[in-house]
Amino acid sequence: MKVAIVHDFLCQFGGAERVLKVIHEIYPDAPIYTLYFDPAKLPDEWKNWDIRPATLARYLPFKRKFFRHYFPLYPIALEQFDLRDYDLVISSSYLFAKSVITTPYTCHISYCHTPMRQAWDLYIDYKNTYARMPFRTIYSFLFHYMRIFDVISANRVDYFIANSRYVQARIKKIYRRESEVIYPPVNIDDFYISDGIDSYYLCLSRLVPYKRIDLAIKAFNKTGQELVVIGDGPWRGELKKIAKKNIHFVGQVGEEKLKGYLSRCRALIYPSVEDFGLAVLEAQASGRPAIVYQKGGAKEGIVENLTGVVFKEPTPESIIEAVKKVEKLTFDPHKVREHARKFSCERFKTEFAGFVNTKLEEYRKNIP
Incomplete structure (x- = not known):
């Protein structure tokens, strides 16, 4: 054939x-x-x-x-x-x-x-x-x-x-x-669970308007928590203008660095209406939960409160509430990774x- x-x-x-x-x-x-x-x-x-x-x-x-x-x-x-x-x-x-x-x-x-x-x-x-x-x-x-x-x-x-x-x-x-x-x-074996977790949250995305990275930046501007933004795009300059010192733009990174960032983040932030969102699965394959918007396909890749959290409104305040929820919950990295195996x-x-x-x-x- x-x-x-x-x-x-x-x-x-x-x-x-x-x-x-x-x-x-x-x-x-x-x-x-x-x-x-x-x-x-x-x-x-x-x-x-x-x-x-x-x-x-x-x-x-x-x-x-x-x-x-x-x-x-x-x-x-x-x-x-x-x-x-x-x-x-x-x-x-x-x-x-x-x-x-x-x-x-x-x-x-x-x-x-x-x-x-x-x-x-x-x-x-x-x-x-x-x-x-x-x-x-x-x-x-x-x-x-x-x-x-x-x-x-x-x-x-x-x-x-x-x-x-x-x-x-x-x-x-x-x-x-x-x-x-x-x-x-998602190729589960490409990712790994780290021994320790750092204090930063992670955004992984092309920097274009519809990805709504601005919502995450405004949320973390208010909380003062560390946010690492991986990716590049035509909106990078605009996003850097509104970001405070706790927001770090690292641009495009190699595969090995990316896996390291995923495995050590507190959680992945996914603020846009996505068709599905492979990064959500990659974070879970690394044992880390994801915070996703309730509209779109990204929520289909998580089990709420077990492998991630859903925020309801496209606002910085809603993301902040989801971050607070993540910090109250206990996520078992091995159970999170096991869920990713279904994909x-x-x-x-x-x-x-x-x-x-x-x-x-x-x-x-x-x-x-």
């Missing part, structure tokens, strides 16, 4: 790319088609994979710095991939990957990390934050057509997989399609391969 994998961009090693890595372990001979590939931003082993960037994207000027500015061209670029020879196409999609064109003899299964946030849930946020006049008007027209394209391209998918019940509900609302929930994997890579591979095999057999029965 010939299998191809399609992923939006390969220029960071975030949650979607960690899931892609495990999918590739299930289908190691499958080539990966993508819009843009920057090997310097990914683990060294990826350089040996069969990765095929879009032809159009290869010739875009200044693409390393401005690849996101070519947004309107990417749907066209994806449609140029020739996937006629494959029996199965798996798209790992949070933007356009699901829009590839396949023949009736090819089964297309899409692992949906999220419907396009910029066009739907976060449309107003993105427009008001990133688009300045007169570009705000252009942004409005552009994403009107992006929404049309997004819904139309959902019809090119034969079967959807959602990464959480929250994303499953959004797939149903936006695309009017059913989906199966298969939670993302192991082995579990993901079994569920994912089982779903694919079942749906592929079903699909073939309907093709003359």
Whole structure:
């Protein structure tokens, strides 16, 4: 059976790319088609994979710095991939990957990390934050057509997989399609429990407005407790302006340093509405609890009061109350880590391969 994998961009090693890595372990001979590939931003082993960037994207000027500015061209670029020879196409999609064109003899299964946030849930946020006049008007027209394209391209998918019940509900609302929930994997053995815990709390995130790191900073400005912020992004300067001396920005860190920070923090703070949130599982794999917002998919990864705490309102005061609750509770690091095992890579591979095999057999029965 010939299998191809399609992923939006390969220029960071975030949650979607960690899931892609495990999918590739299930289908190691499958080539990966993508819009843009920057090997310097990914683990060294990826350089040996069969990765095929879009032809159009290869010739875009200044693409390393401005690849996101070519947004309107990417749907066209994806449609140029020739996937006629494959029996199965798996798209790992949070933007356009699901829009590839396949023949009736090819089964297309899409692992949906999220419907396009910029066009739907976060449309107003993105427009008001990133688009300045007169570009705000252009942004409005552009994403009107992006929404049309997004819904139309959902019809090119034969079967959807959602990464959480929250994303499953959004797939149903936006695309009017059913989906199966298969939670993302975490490699438990990559993380460890420390002998001791430090006094700091931890934020681990890209520094962009919708991640709401500002709420955590304002909360810890009030309490005076130590907060470490790992990650980078265009909003870093704005966040540093409002942060007091007890807030420490450490930028991007290597994998080993990250594991150390996770294993020794009091708790992970996850203040945004997330599709799921692998960092929540990584913290628990390190024996540490997570403080998550009640809306979104992050709360699906914890057991309240056993492996984490949920805060109710998107306010600094609500986060402060959750921090106080964490400090009153006793979390057994081994029980916290054991809960994370329910989201192991082995579990993901079994569920994912089982779903694919079942749906592929079903699909073939309907093709003359």
